Structures are given as C-alpha cells and as structure tokens.
Amino acid sequence: MATIAFIGVGNMGGPMARNLLKAQDKVRAFDVSPAAVKHVTEAGATESKTALDAVKDADVVITMLPAGAHVRSVYLEEQSILTAARKDALLIDCSTIDIDSARAVHAAALKAGFDFLDAPVSGGVGGAEAGTLAFMCGGSDKAFARAKPILEKMGKRIVHAGGAGAGQAAKICNNMLLAISMIGTCEAFALGEKLGLEHQKLFEIMSAASGQCWSLTTYCPVPGPVPTAPSNRDYTGGFATALMLKDLKLSQAAAQGAGAATPLGAEAAQLYALFAAQGNAGVDFSGIIKMLRGGQ
Numbered sequence: 301m302a303t304i305a306f307i308g309v310g311n312m313g314g315p316m317a318r319n320l321l322k323a324q325d326k327v328r329a330f331d332v333s334p335a336a337v338k339h340v341t342e343a344g345a346t347e348s349k350t351a352l353d354a355v356k357d358a359d360v361v362i363t364m365l366p367a368g369a370h371v372r373s374v375y376l377e378e379q380s381i382l383t384a385a386r387k388d389a390l391l392i393d394c395s396t397i398d399i400d401s402a403r404a405v406h407a408a409a410l411k412a413g414f415d416f417l418d419a420p421v422s423g424g425v426g427g428a429e430a431g432t433l434a435f436m437c438g439g440s441d442k443a444f445a446r447a448k449p450i451l452e453k454m455g456k457r458i459v460h461a462g463g464a465g466a467g468q469a470a471k472i473c474n475n476m477l478l479a480i481s482m483i484g485t486c487e488a489f490a491l492g493e494k495l496g497l498e499h500q501k502l503f504e505i506m507s508a509a510s511g512q513c514w515s516l517t518t519y520c521p522v523p524g525p526v527p528t529a530p531s532n533r534d535y536t537g538g539f540a541t542a543l544m545l546k547d548l549k550l551s552q553a554a555a556q557g558a559g560a561a562t563p564l565g566a567e568a569a570q571l572y573a574l575f576a577a578q579g580n581a582g583v584d585f586s587g588i589i590k591m592l593r594g595g596q
C-alpha cells in the first residue's frame with residue numbers, strides 16, 4: 301500500500317485516482333476545482349489544500365494537468381514539488397504536454413535527485429474509468445521499473461518508449477495518426493452516404509478489408525455499428541475536439557522543431573481548428589463527420 305499524491309483529479313485524473321483507491325492505495329488529492337476533489341474524496345481520498353501539502357511524505361506523486369505551463373509551474377517554481385517532496389519519492393507526470401517542458405522537468409528532477417517519468421495516457425475517459433489506459437513512458441530504466449506497478453493499477457498497457465520526453469513524443473505521434481485516420485474514416489462514410497450505402501453494410505465491408513483501423517472498428521463515427529462509440533450519444537462523453545486540437549498543435553510544433561514533414565497532420569490540425577471554431581470544442585472528435593458532410 302503506497303501513499304500517492306495526485307495533483308489534478310479532473311475528467312481523467314479523477315477516475316485514475318479512484319482506481320488507485322480500489323487497489324488499496326492511500327490517495328491525497330489536490331485540484332483547483334472543489335467539485336473534482338469531491339468526486340475522489342467520496343471514494344476515499346484525502347483532500348489536500350495545496351499541491352505542496354499533498355506531496356509531503358508521499359511515496360509517489362502523480363500529476364495530470366492541462367498543459368506544459370501548469371506542469372512547469374508545479375515542478376519548477378521556487379516552492380514546488382521538487383522542494384516539498386521526499387527525496388526518495390517517485391514522480392510521474394501523466395499530462396500530455398510539449399516535449400520541451402517534459403525534458404525541462406526531467407532535467408530539474410534529475411538534478412534534485414528524483415526518479416521522474418513522463419507517462420501520458422491514451423484511452424480517454426472511458427479507459428480511465430475502466431482502468432484500461434495505455435501509458436507511454438519516458439525516463440530511466442529505474443524510474444520505469446518503479447512506476448510500472450503503480451501504472452498497472454490504472455492501465456493495461458505500460459510501454460517504456462525511451463528516455464526523457466519519449467512518452468510525450470510517442471503520444472503526439474499516436475494522436476496525430478488518430479486524427480488523420482478519423483478524418484479519413486469520416487470522409488469514407490460521408491461519401492458512402494452520398495452514394496446510397498447503408499452505414500452497417502459499409503462498416504462490415506471496410507472493417508474486414510484494407511481500410512480497417514481503430515477509428516472505424518472501435519470508435520466508429522456513425523451511430524449503430526459500434527454501440528459504445530460516442531456517435532451513439534450525439535458525440536458526447538468521449539475525447540473532446542479541443543483536446544485533439546491541443547495534441548495536433550503539439551505534434552505540429554514538434555514537427556517544426558524537428559524539421560519533419562507532416563502535411564496530413566497539418567491539414568488535420570486545420571480541420572479540427574475549424575470544427576472547434578464552429579462551436580464544437582466540447583464535442584467528441586469523431587463528430588467532425590458533421591462538418592465534413594457540409595454542416596456544423
């Protein structure tokens with residue numbers, strides 16, 4: 301049984317923290333949202349008034365925050381996790397952020413003597429609730445070995461992608477591909493509709509042919525063929541367009557910095573930016589089919 305400080309217990313962090321509680325760990329929770337904290341304290345967590353209070357004497361510190369600026373703030377300010385945590389504590393950042401920020405925190409943690417892992421996740425809120433997330437991890441072999449038993453309480457696939465920042469790199473590459481494949485899947489269905497094809501028939505054909513992909517068979521953007529997909533709930537309760545756009549912007553910034561050509565990634569970023577600007581930032585990213593049909 302470990303004492304875990306969990307900083308950021310919102311849509312993703314909340315269910316992740318609750319799964320740690322189910323595994324009999326002690327969780328100290330902090331979030332700027334009282335409502336978010338309440339959801340985990342009702343499940344057995346202890347509320348901390350500040351992030352620094354949460355990490356004192358904790359065995360493990362997990363952060364799940366919106367952006368690189370927030371991660372830099374809690375780790376790199378004069379009074380931070382690195383000054384308040386026990387020197388033998390394991391630090392894990394599960395946020396999806398820019399690679400430069402991840403590497404900056406890695407460097408500061410290493411200098412302060414901490415084992416640190418960047419471990420962004422894939423699987424969405426549903427995966428967080430079910431404890432089936434995939435973790436893409438960057439850091440030392442030692443940090444990964446220490447973190448794996450903790451991460452296995454929240455996910456099913458724990459992969460060591462490489463050194464500092466490798467988890468973030470893997471995450472943005474994956475989500476860039478996901479965005480591209482979802483747009484292609486939506487275009488196929490939109491074309492099929494124009495050509496008089498039924499959704500179910502087209503799904504059966506494509507899912508058993510060379511067009512098969514996760515966006516089709518697991519997250520089908522039209523209602524019916526995959527009952528668990530957000531398309532059956534009017535594109536609610538999934539992976540918000542705003543979050544996909546955030547990841548696409550990270551991928552394009554990384555591509556520019558690395559001198560990599562990602563023309564389809566760039567086009568996907570533009571399309572999702574347009575879809576979000578039409579009032580769909582909170583809509584599941586598969587809902588972009590509505591725009592591709594010619595509507596909003």
